[in-house]
Each structure stands twice: as structure tokens, then as C-alpha cells.
Amino acid sequence: MTLIQPQQLEDLYDSKIEAHFVEIRLLREQRNADCSKTRKLPLEVLSTIFGALNCRRTRSYGLEWIAVTHICRVWRNTALGDPTLWVDFTDVPRKWIPEYFARSKAAPLPVRLLHTFSCEPLDELDSVFDHVVEHPERMKQLEIAAGGTFVGRLTKPAPLLESLVTSVQVNFPPNFLGGVAPRLKSVTCCGRLPPEASWLANLTKLECGEVHLEATYMSNLTSLKLDWGWGGLDATGERSQDISMTSLLLALEKMTMLQRLDLYFPNDIDTAAFPRPTPVYLHHLRSLTVHFNQVAIASIFNHLRADAIEQLDASWSQTISSTPAAIEPVCQFFESCYRGNDLQSLVQNFGRLEMHQSPTAEGIPSLTLRGYKPANFASFKSLVPRCTPRLLVARLDSSQSPIFPECNTIEELRISARFSKPILFGLPEIDVSPEPFCPSLRRLYLTNISFVPKARRVPQLKRWISKRKSTSKIELLVLKDCPLSKKDIESLRKVIDVRIL
Known part of the structure; x- marks a missing residue:
């Protein structure tokens, strides 16, 4: 009888153990696939969720979203199989760029030519830029914040390009994009734009440093931003042109969709405008x-x-x-x-005055x-x-006390500080006026207001509230991020309804 050597016996047991591990792994995968609450989700929904996680990543190599590829095989295959999840590789570690680019396949790319700490483009991006030069149809956004030599190489049509951003001086050549960019709607350019360019024919949003106000593409704009330091160009696009009120009004008159x-x-604008009927x-x-x-x-x-x-x-x-x-x-x-x-609202916001229908809603x-x-x-x-202001909002910085305008229609007062203020809030004292401040006031909101020293501030607020006439009684006090003890809060509740947010 042949004796089994110890090494052979050890290998035999190891192979059986490994077989069991393989079977356990397969059972776990099957369990995840059959019992997961997400197993009925369409793959398109999973991709959408992964895309939302991808968009929320931070700029400091925030690749936490990739953890979803380690959950199960279905999730991993879904993430790896969606090229749109791998198109933005400018903020990932350098060693990952080739793999990201390979996984992006033929999906449209946001191309960003950015400064690095050495003020030079990443070497790992050279192959990507070379690819984009040969295949500009993949370019969806173009952002330039480094040398503009790459722009001169883009001479082929870019049918999918939607936005162009430059934060450095860039001179666009006459044959830029072959003159063809039918989807280009938004341009942010700190330099000069050519007076006439077919690749700007469908432009609707423009933020520019220097521009020819009479350019044909200006007439299609729905959004125009001419920020500090902007200037006008003549028809050649090579010389600056003085801006006058008249020339500006004539240009705006042609922007019928603005x-x-x-x-x-x-x-230095010439403010003399000719009489207009x-x-x-x-x-x-x-x-x-x-x-x-x-x-x-x-x-x-x-x-x-x-x-x-x-x-x-x-x-x-x-x-x-x-x-x-x-x-x-x-x-x-x-x-x-x-x-x-x-x-309905009056806002004193760090020294400026605003009027709103609602202080919280957008687009109002x-x-x-x-x-x-x-x-x-x-x-x-x-x-x-x-x-007719009903609500007064005062937002203060660390060294500012509010200047409250007297208004008989104010029903709600909201005071907040950028930094916790060591003073109360400068409310007008009832003692110095025969009539109460804002007689219609019913609600008082305080945010990030310090009551130190408490021995003086809390009683001062109580006295201010309680001394108001019954016809102008404040009904509600709301406190948010105002450090107060339970004893202080209970003391205030003796004169007013207090809510803590």
C-alpha cells in the first residue's frame, strides 16, 4: 500500500477547503441576487443612481461612489458597463486616468485643460487630448484653464459640444472646430471672441471679457453677462472700441430674446445717449x-x-x-x-437692501x-x-448692528448673524418711544445670536417683549443656534411662546 506523503495530504485538504470557499462564495452571490431588495430595479435605474453618487464626489479624489462596484456582481457589471460614469477623469488619481478613459468607451467627454501644481497639464492626459483632436465628436464640454495651444489643434467639427469655458486668455483661430458646433449654446470667455464665427451661430448664453456688440450671434442670446473689466471690440476683433450708452442700447435692441x-x-463709458422716441x-x-x-x-x-x-x-x-x-x-x-x-418682505443683508415676495423661495x-x-x-x-413689507429680515456680519427702518406693516422679524454676536441685537427700546417699534409685529426669529452675559441679555429680551402694548403683542419667539439653558428658556416662556429649532 502506497503511503500518502504529508505534503500531498496537505494539498488534498487545501483543495477541498478551497472548493468549499468557492461554493460559499457562489451561494453568497446567489443569495444577494435572489434576496436583494434592489434585484427588481431596472439596470437603467441603477445607472442613474450611480451617476448621482458620481456627481456628488468631492474634488479631493472623492471616489467614494466606486464602493458600489464592490457590493455585488450585478452592481459591478452595471457600473462598469455604463461609459457615462467614467467620462470625467480630471479629478481622479493620475494612475486611474488610463483605466477611466478606457471605460468611457465612446461616451461624450467633458474635456478640461487645467493647471496642476506645476502649472503644466497632466502627462497622463496627453493621450486623451490626442484622442479628442482626432475624435472631437466625443467632446461635450471644453474647459480651458491652462495654455491655449491645445485650441489650435481643434480644427474638426464638434457636433456634440455644448459649453465652452476659458479662464485664461485664448485666441481662437479662424478654423476653430472647423466652424461647426451646432449644439454650442454657452460660452464663458475671459478673453476675446471673434466678431463673426459660424461655430457661435447657435449661442444663447454668453459671459465675455471683450466682444463686438454688433456681432450677428449676439442677436440670439437669452443670457448675457458683461462683468468687471469688459470692453468692446471693433468689427475686425483686433482693436478695442469705446463703449457708449448709445452703442449699448442699440446692441440691446437687437437682442430680442434676452x-x-x-x-x-x-x-469710462460715454453716458450721453441720443434722444430716443x-x-x-x-x-x-x-x-x-x-x-x-x-x-x-x-x-x-x-x-x-x-x-x-x-x-x-x-x-x-x-x-x-x-x-x-x-x-x-x-x-x-x-x-x-x-x-x-x-x-411682502424687506431684507437688510450685510448693508444692502432687498425686496422679496418671499425670503426663502427661489425665482420669486x-x-x-x-x-x-x-x-x-x-x-x-x-x-x-x-x-407692503410684512416680513423684515436682518442678516448681520460680526461687526454690524441692524438699522431697523420704522414700518407699521411688519408682522414678522427675523434676525440672524454670520458669526455669533456677543451683543443682543440692537432692538429699539420701548422706553425711548411713545409707540412700540413695528406695532404690527407678531413673530420674532433669532438665529445665531449670543445671549452672553445671560444675566443681562435674557431679562432685557423679556422686558422688551412684555412691555409692548397688548395691541402689539408678540405671540411667538423662535430660537435657532442660540445657546440658552433650560432655565433661560423657561424664563422666556413666562412671557411668550418659545420654539427651538
Whole structure:
């Protein structure tokens, strides 16, 4: 009889053990597949969920979403089989870039030519850029924040390109993208755009440093932002051109589809506008943001009209913040164009004045006057007669106390601080006025307000609340992020209903 050697016996047992492990692994996979609560989800839904996780990753190599590929075989195969989950590889570790690119297959790419710590493009991206040059049909977004030499190599049509962003000076060649980019809708460019370019034919959103205002593609815009330092170009696109109020109004007159206008007026703009029989009517304009440093520039509001303004944000330097000639045209424009319900809210936000229908909803009618002094509320209110403030919101910085305008219609007061304020909040004392501050006030909200030292602050608030006349009694006090002990809260509840958020 042949004796089995110890090594052979050990190998025999090891093979049997491994076989059992394989069987256990297969049973676990089968259990996950048959018993998982997500087993009935279509693969398209799983891909959508994975895509949402992918979009939430941080810029510091936040690849936590990839953990889903370790849950089960179905999840892994679904993630690996969806090329759109692997198209953005500019924020992943360098060693992963080739694998990411391979998994992206033929999906459209967001191409980002970015600075690194060495101010040079990543070497690992060179092959990707070479591929995009040969296959620009894969390019969906293009962001350039490094050298612009790569732009000169893009001479073929880019049928899927939707947005272009440059944060460095880039000179676009005449044959850029072969003149063909039918889906390009959005361009953000800190440099110059050519006066005429077929690849800009379908542009609807533009943020630009220097531009020819009479360019053909400007007439299709629905959103235009000309920020600080912008300038005009002549028809050749090589020389700067002085901007005048007249040339700007003529350009706006051709932008019949404009819905959003964000305009920073240059200091050297010629404010002399020729007499116009009718104003420039922007029928679709909904949002208007302007900033100017000269009182005369406010006259542009006398030459503009819109059907239904939803948001107006006007800001100016402090030197002209109290000049009626700078404020009145803004308010008159808003009054003539606003078609919504009466504005219900007044906001003092770190030194600026806002009017809202609701302080929390988005896309609601609002008027913001930054640089305006809230102490002049009475004069401002006379310029916006349709505003009936019911809610006053005061947002303060660490060194600021609110200047509360007297308003008999305020029913709710909300005070918040960017940093916890060691003072109370500067509410007008009942003792110094024969009539209570805001006699219609019913609700008081305090956020991030410090009551230190408590021995003085809490009794002061109690006294302020309790001394108000019965006809102007505050019914509710809401506290959020205001450190108070249970004893302090119970003390306040003796004079008012207190809620803690």
C-alpha cells in the first residue's frame, strides 16, 4: 500500500477547503441576487443612481461612489458597463486616468485643460487630448484653464459640444472646430471672441471679457453677462472700441430674446445717449443685474422697458448711495415693469437692501439695492409704492448692528448673524418711544445670536417683549443656534411662546 506523503495530504485538504470557499462564495452571490431588495430595479435605474453618487464626489479624489462596484456582481457589471460614469477623469488619481478613459468607451467627454501644481497639464492626459483632436465628436464640454495651444489643434467639427469655458486668455483661430458646433449654446470667455464665427451661430448664453456688440450671434442670446473689466471690440476683433450708452442700447435692441442681463458698467463709458422716441423694449427680460459708479449711468433705466421683471439687482458705489438721481430711475423702472403681487418682505443683508415676495423661495419677484442705506427706508418706500413689507429680515456680519427702518406693516422679524454676536441685537427700546417699534409685529426669529452675559441679555429680551402694548403683542419667539439653558428658556416662556429649532 502506497503511503500518502504529508505534503500531498496537505494539498488534498487545501483543495477541498478551497472548493468549499468557492461554493460559499457562489451561494453568497446567489443569495444577494435572489434576496436583494434592489434585484427588481431596472439596470437603467441603477445607472442613474450611480451617476448621482458620481456627481456628488468631492474634488479631493472623492471616489467614494466606486464602493458600489464592490457590493455585488450585478452592481459591478452595471457600473462598469455604463461609459457615462467614467467620462470625467480630471479629478481622479493620475494612475486611474488610463483605466477611466478606457471605460468611457465612446461616451461624450467633458474635456478640461487645467493647471496642476506645476502649472503644466497632466502627462497622463496627453493621450486623451490626442484622442479628442482626432475624435472631437466625443467632446461635450471644453474647459480651458491652462495654455491655449491645445485650441489650435481643434480644427474638426464638434457636433456634440455644448459649453465652452476659458479662464485664461485664448485666441481662437479662424478654423476653430472647423466652424461647426451646432449644439454650442454657452460660452464663458475671459478673453476675446471673434466678431463673426459660424461655430457661435447657435449661442444663447454668453459671459465675455471683450466682444463686438454688433456681432450677428449676439442677436440670439437669452443670457448675457458683461462683468468687471469688459470692453468692446471693433468689427475686425483686433482693436478695442469705446463703449457708449448709445452703442449699448442699440446692441440691446437687437437682442430680442434676452431673458437675463448682468451688466457691469465701465468707468469710462460715454453716458450721453441720443434722444430716443421709444425705449428699448426687452419683452422677455426677467432678470436684470447692473453695477455702476456714475450717477449719470442710471439714466439707462429711462431707456429700458420689460413686460414682467422678476428680479432686479442694482448696486453702486457708496459715494452715490444716497443720491436720488441714482436710485429713482431704478425704482421707476421696476415699478413700470413689475407685474407680480405686492412685495411682502424687506431684507437688510450685510448693508444692502432687498425686496422679496418671499425670503426663502427661489425665482420669486425681488428687488435688491446694494449699497443703499436702510436708514433711508422711508424715502425708498415712496419710490416703490406697491411694496407692503410684512416680513423684515436682518442678516448681520460680526461687526454690524441692524438699522431697523420704522414700518407699521411688519408682522414678522427675523434676525440672524454670520458669526455669533456677543451683543443682543440692537432692538429699539420701548422706553425711548411713545409707540412700540413695528406695532404690527407678531413673530420674532433669532438665529445665531449670543445671549452672553445671560444675566443681562435674557431679562432685557423679556422686558422688551412684555412691555409692548397688548395691541402689539408678540405671540411667538423662535430660537435657532442660540445657546440658552433650560432655565433661560423657561424664563422666556413666562412671557411668550418659545420654539427651538
